[in-house]
Amino acid sequence: MVTKLQKGVAIAVLTSVASIAYYILSYQNLLPDELEVRRQQKIALRRQQSAIASAKKRERRETLRKLDRKNHLPKFIDRALNLRQQQLSPDEQRLQLTHDVSAPQTICGRPTAIGTLQDFNLLRQSQKPTCPGTNPQTSNNVNSDENNPPKSLLLLDGGKARGRTGNNLVEFLHALQYSRDHDIRLGVMTGSWAMRVLLKMWMAIDLENEEEWVARFEEAFCLKIFRNEEELVAAGYTRDKISRMDTKELFWYVSSEPLEEYMSSQAEDLRVLWRGYNTGMGVDSSGEVVNDMCSGINAVFGNGEDKSEVVYSVIHSRSLEGEPGYRLLSNVSKHSGCDPVAALEMRPEYIKSILKPLGMLQHPIVFITDGQSFEVLQRLLTDPDIGPLIRLVPEEASWIGGDMTLGLMSNVFIGNPASTFSGFIAKSRVAMGFGHNYLFMSKDGKGGYRPSCGDVCIFNSKVMGVMS
Numbered sequence: 001m002v003t004k005l006q007k008g009v010a011i012a013v014l015t016s017v018a019s020i021a022y023y024i025l026s027y028q029n030l031l032p033d034e035l036e037v038r039r040q041q042k043i044a045l046r047r048q049q050s051a052i053a054s055a056k057k058r059e060r061r062e063t064l065r066k067l068d069r070k071n072h073l074p075k076f077i078d079r080a081l082n083l084r085q086q087q088l089s090p091d092e093q094r095l096q097l098t099h100d101v102s103a104p105q106t107i108c109g110r111p112t113a114i115g116t117l118q119d120f121n122l123l124r125q126s127q128k129p130t131c132p133g134t135n136p137q138t139s140n141n142v143n144s145d146e147n148n149p150p151k152s153l154l155l156l157d158g159g160k161a162r163g164r165t166g167n168n169l170v171e172f173l174h175a176l177q178y179s180r181d182h183d184i185r186l187g188v189m190t191g192s193w194a195m196r197v198l199l200k201m202w203m204a205i206d207l208e209n210e211e212e213w214v215a216r217f218e219e220a221f222c223l224k225i226f227r228n229e230e231e232l233v234a235a236g237y238t239r240d241k242i243s244r245m246d247t248k249e250l251f252w253y254v255s256s257e258p259l260e261e262y263m264s265s266q267a268e269d270l271r272v273l274w275r276g277y278n279t280g281m282g283v284d285s286s287g288e289v290v291n292d293m294c295s296g297i298n299a300v301f302g303n304g305e306d307k308s309e310v311v312y313s314v315i316h317s318r319s320l321e322g323e324p325g326y327r328l329l330s331n332v333s334k335h336s337g338c339d340p341v342a343a344l345e346m347r348p349e350y351i352k353s354i355l356k357p358l359g360m361l362q363h364p365i366v367f368i369t370d371g372q373s374f375e376v377l378q379r380l381l382t383d384p385d386i387g388p389l390i391r392l393v394p395e396e397a398s399w400i401g402g403d404m405t406l407g408l409m410s411n412v413f414i415g416n417p418a419s420t421f422s423g424f425i426a427k428s429r430v431a432m433g434f435g436h437n438y439l440f441m442s443k444d445g446k447g448g449y450r451p452s453c454g455d456v457c458i459f460n461s462k463v464m465g466v467m468s
Helices: 004-028 032-069 075-087 090-096 165-181 193-199 207-221 229-234 247-251 259-275 295-300 323-336 348-358 374-382 400-408 420-431 455-459 461-467
Strands: 104-107 110-115 153-156 185-189 224-226 242-244 313-317 365-369 390-392 412-414 441-443 449-451
Touching: 104 259, 153 165, 165 185, 165 193, 165 247, 165 259, 165 420, 185 193, 207 224, 207 259, 259 420, 259 455, 295 365, 295 400, 313 374, 313 400, 313 420, 323 461, 348 374, 348 412, 348 441, 348 449, 365 374, 365 400, 374 390, 400 420, 412 420, 420 455, 420 461, 455 461
Parallel strands: 153 185, 153 242, 185 224, 313 365, 313 412, 365 390
Antiparallel strands: 104 110, 441 449
């Protein structure tokens, strides 16, 4: 007997065959002119699609040309960024030339504006000691040599740190600078706040080659890692020879070095950090597997778009806890000439006055924020020009490291100069050779805004105070 299922299958097959036969007969019955019309329609559709794709490519090239024409960093900054290269010994220069100098450094598949020759990784293999506190001819540790280590040490320890991540990064960079300024050895305890902050985003621990990781970390930052008090004593650092600065003291430290030299050393440190950005491999100081610093870029531009070529802007909105934020920005405004409220409120007119002249109102705008001022985002989303371009980082991919990398690798960055997080992104961008950092903007008297202070200002203590 034929079951109901067999009958159903047979009916479905007959229906499909009948449909195919009808289509073939219908197509065969078309007049030659009708066939030609259909063929021409297909050709026209392909040409239209090709024209649209070509137009998008031309638009992107034109935008990049427009950005490039305005992307040149001032000669002062160029000198500062290349100061370290000029100071390298002949041996160090020859060592650098063994690396690939033709390809620029890339981060998350996007090229930076520096080549590997300039993107120095603090090559410290020369015979002369170069780290602070290790040269017996210049150091305050006059008795130090290979068999007799330096007798004074600036030690970063303790688990507590002042402020948020942006502040903590300033504190670590200030510690490196203090070490250079005072020619004193810098040490870091493995359980310290510094390791906790850094390893979550850069230079994750490789558990399979931990000793090699220690050596790379120490060489990169010219410091010494200690696991416990016993290692300090074994290295010759008795308590009376160890000095400590808490994070508040480090945050408030202002270097007396000339601005050009200060920028050079800060850029050097930032480049080292970003050469070791985490990709989800390795663990942090607490043994937790690290996040991928590329997670934000991958989440926002991972759906078929070429991440290496996509053109986009980033807006970093930081409210700074309301009224204190206005006071901070007002103080920066007095020394930089920037508008005292615009970078906090991020109104559509402000954003458009920056992006429109650059041709960037045709490309995505990624919005990153501390989440304290929803009104800023709401205003931008309801604006007819900006709203359709806004892209938000999915919640599962949103974290400090991912947001930071999105800002670093953007074509245009708009931030708040009173925020140390914005400041760190801007400094990193300058170190990587990127212009188009819009933090210091003042009204131009014509309803728009213009830069009031250049990229150098983010490093200048006369403008930024302790945040420089």
